Amino acid sequence: MRNSIFLRIICGLAAVALIMWGYWWLAWIFFIVLLFIFPVYFEILIWGVVYDSLYGAALPELYHIRLMFTVLSFVLFFFSLFLKKRLIAYDSKN
Amino acid sequence: MNYVLKSSIKERRSSWPLKGAGILAVLLVIFHFVFPRALPIFFTTLVAPFWSVEKNVRGDAELVHPLTENALMRQLQSENISLKEILGRKGEKTLTLGYILKKPPFSAYDIFILDIGTREGVEKGNPVYALGNILIGEVADSLKSTSKVKLYSSFGEKFDVFIGPKSLSASALGRGGGSFEAELPRDSEVREGDSVAIPAISGGTFGVVTKVLADPARPFATILFSQPFNLYEQKWVQVETGVIQETPTATTTNEE
Numbered sequence: 001m002r003n004s005i006f007l008r009i010i011c012g013l014a015a016v017a018l019i020m021w022g023y024w025w026l027a028w029i030f031f032i033v034l035l036f037i038f039p040v041y042f043e044i045l046i047w048g049v050v051y052d053s054l055y056g057a058a059l060p061e062l063y064h065i066r067l068m069f070t071v072l073s074f075v076l077f078f079f080s081l082f083l084k085k086r087l088i089a090y091d092s093k094n
Numbered sequence: 095m096n097y098v099l100k101s102s103i104k105e106r107r108s109s110w111p112l113k114g115a116g117i118l119a120v121l122l123v124i125f126h127f128v129f130p131r132a133l134p135i136f137f138t139t140l141v142a143p144f145w146s147v148e149k150n151v152r153g154d155a156e157l158v159h160p161l162t163e164n165a166l167m168r169q170l171q172s173e174n175i176s177l178k179e180i181l182g183r184k185g186e187k188t189l190t191l192g193y194i195l196k197k198p199p200f201s202a203y204d205i206f207i208l209d210i211g212t213r214e215g216v217e218k219g220n221p222v223y224a225l226g227n228i229l230i231g232e233v234a235d236s237l238k239s240t241s242k243v244k245l246y247s248s249f250g251e252k253f254d255v256f257i258g259p260k261s262l263s264a265s266a267l268g269r270g271g272g273s274f275e276a277e278l279p280r281d282s283e284v285r286e287g288d289s290v291a292i293p294a295i296s297g298g299t300f301g302v303v304t305k306v307l308a309d310p311a312r313p314f315a316t317i318l319f320s321q322p323f324n325l326y327e328q329k330w331v332q333v334e335t336g337v338i339q340e341t342p343t344a345t346t347t348n349e350e
Binding site: 020021023024025040042043045046048049050051052053054055056058059060062067068069070074 | 115116119120122123126127130133134136137138141144145196199200201202203204205207234235242244248249250251252
């Protein structure tokens with residue numbers, strides 16, 4: 001558990017760096033990968049909020065939705081929970 | 095060894111720090127929806143110092159800015175202002191220089207983030223110019239020390255313009271990256287290289303016609319025009335404070 005929290009913190013720092021200095025698509029690919037690495041990666045909701053707080057603007061290309069990435073993070077989070085339940089994956093620890 | 099489907103294993107109970115952080119994340123999202131300006135102020139204040147590493151070169155940029163460097167242009171500008179004052183029309187602008195902290199393609203939103211905000215008198219709706227007099231967009235949001243600039247060339251941005259030597263009225267559509275398109279009757283005398291200017295008393299260039307697509311089968315021609323520089327190569331822009339831009343309009347003048 002301690003390792004898991006330590007890894008989450010490292011990934012969190014990498015996520016903040018990507019939001020601040022990285023390409024937006026690289027950051028979001030990284031978040032999607034993390035959704036499947038951790039069992040419940042709720043941090044993606046925080047990254048959605050942070051992203052919209054920093055860059056969010058009502059633009060016609062994004063249907064004038066200022067909180068587009070907050071909404072996207074919600075959709076990704078719940079879709080990943082839904083998908084993970086249905087993926088055929090085996091656990092050898094039991 | 096037994097292999098069990100992961101989906102048939104009972105969920106392991108997560109620890110209290112994870113649960114707490116999860117609840118915090120949900121509360122943060124709710125807070126963001128209820129108070130949409132509070133978190134941008136908080137996070138931008140935190141992040142702005144990391145963005146503005148090159149901010150210290152501001153003084154140099156002011157010195158080498160083309161408008162201040164070119165003596166002839168300065169002279170013509172002051173003459174232009176004097177003539178407008180004689181005729182009872184004021185045309186001078188109060189421009190505040192802003193350094194671009196972030197620009198596409200790093201952010202998904204087609205915006206510029208500037209290092210000036212309400213502290214420097216920047217308000218939502220202020221027109222934003224590049225190279226002194228080329229209108230590129232308007233302030234979409236202004237915080238204490240930063241502001242977001244919405245570009246007119248953003249994909250889907252629509253506004254009225256006057257195009258052609260006869261100043262024909264048309265609706266221009268942003269195509270992204272400093273490009274626009276508009277439709278005019280095929281017989282309109284618009285040619286490649288025509289400069290596009292803003293009809294405001296302060297004047298200024300808006301863009302240049304780059305292509306006229308006329309199909310004999312169609313009654314309308316598509317006019318493609320772009321701004322006369324690469325929008326994403328800019329480091330500095332000027333914000334006209336004290337003016338709220340409602341809808342951008344532009345006229346085209348034939349340079350022949």
